Amino acid sequence: MPAKRAVYTALLGGYERLNDQAVAEESGIPFICFTDDPELKSDTWEIRLVEPLLPLDMVRSQRDLKIRGHDSLSEFSETLYIDNSVALKRSASDILDDWLDGSDFTVAHHSYRDRVIDEFDEVVALGYDDGARVNEQLIHYSELYPDILLERPHWNGILARRSSAAVSRTMDIWFDHVLRYSRRDQLSANVAFSLGGVQLRSLELDNWLSPSHAWPVEAQRKAHLGKVSRRKVGPLLAEIARAERETAALRTSLDQLTAEANETNALHAAQVSELEAALEGARLLAEEERSRRTVLEKDLIGYIGQLEDLRNSTSWRLTAPIRRVLQASRTREKEDTH
Template sequence: MRVTSLNIEHGCVFTVLMGDYESLNEQPMAAVSGLDFICLTDNPLLRSNTWDVRLVTPMFEMDQVRSQRYVKLRPHEFLPDHDCSLYIDNSVLLSKDPADELRSKLASHDLALFLHSFRESVEAEFAEVALLKFDCRRTLAEQLQHYRNAVPHVLRERPYWSGMLFRRHASPAAIAFSAIWTAHVLRYSRRDQLSLNYALAKSGLQPNAIEEDNHSSTLHSWPHARNRRLEVSIVGNEGET
């Protein structure tokens, strides 16, 4: 893969917080980093000491989860003034300036992802989402059958953790990958880890796979959730008969 040189000065760290899902976590590393720290939100009252809070319009007024995913998966659309980015879930706390990590992990790739450190396969991730009632079983079954018919090898792959995403998000390859990933999150499960491997396979994008503990690395610790509304995450048997 041919990758152009990376201008880290055009990079940023961003998170997305939609609705009243949980409290925004501050990021002390913003004070020592040369990167912009941007929080994209639909809450006009949100204030922060460490984030540059920017308002966005939700894609779906009655679906804050998919609205959050849409912004998360399409940084080229919402952050056009930046060429590369590190997305972090709001519950991730950075423990050092991420600028060097962004530069090194994207040195020869358009995308860098943490491998899932406690799930063995994409199919096992489907089973866990169903068990925890994070999406309706009918939707999960339909998506799973699609992947079994179209790209069965993807279900045997180790999944990636999408709590942190390093991207050259302005690159054509990353944009093509994003389009497929977004389409599947809107069509099937809102749990974006379920469709990530599929989107990679279909787009042909080869990520830099990071083998580190999802809960703790030299760069971060996770999770740090405050005032989270669990009822937003749990779907249960909605839509089933």
């Protein structure tokens, strides 16, 4: 039996104009817009009025519908959520076929941000949420999920899901974090996906433009409603925590370099000691050689003196004729032999 499907979006608090979807008719499935505006009309969306979960916090009320959906969606086994600023370029049914092939929940990676922690910086820099709350979240995540902060973030403008217990559990965790921490859902998405154990598929998709969508489309957005005061309402805890992490990393690197330097110095000291010992040994040998040579020179001088004394003696002169005879005799013996 084919899955029962729907596309939905949520538009609360008059934040922006509802964008119609040109592919709604060809998709062959309902396009549902949840809104609190009783005057809202559309040629492509089925308008369903809802009461915001948090009437004084329209952003989190919208995230509630985005992340957890609405009770009336329980009749559908597969849904495609799209932000109002997303325009689909092909059949939503085809997108669901592709995106849910082999997974229960599919979302695109962020195509122009490398790490989740970079999203924290952007949210604070652009004033999209209270800095103290964002920084507290960053500190908690740094303690509990440091590796996740280094993961690729997700772009949550389009969410494809199949109804399952794991998906529901993951969405509940995600919205819990949006309630507890920043309302910017991309900051808590990776943590929720990890903790919920959902069968996740992360697509490599140009967030601005793909064969399936274009983003953002003009929606006459009231941007000031999505931002918070630029006034600093708390200490810059994220920067402090980041500085502490960088300092700790530098300290670790310094300790490692110091240990390597100490090891190298110890090796060099050992080599110097060996060379000094070898040099001392060579010096001692040279001293011994010089002493031995001095003794030999003295002996040689003594022998020369004795030889000269012998040559100058009377007996040496008297025996000279005998030595000449003996020399001549040895010479004849050698000639006879040859």
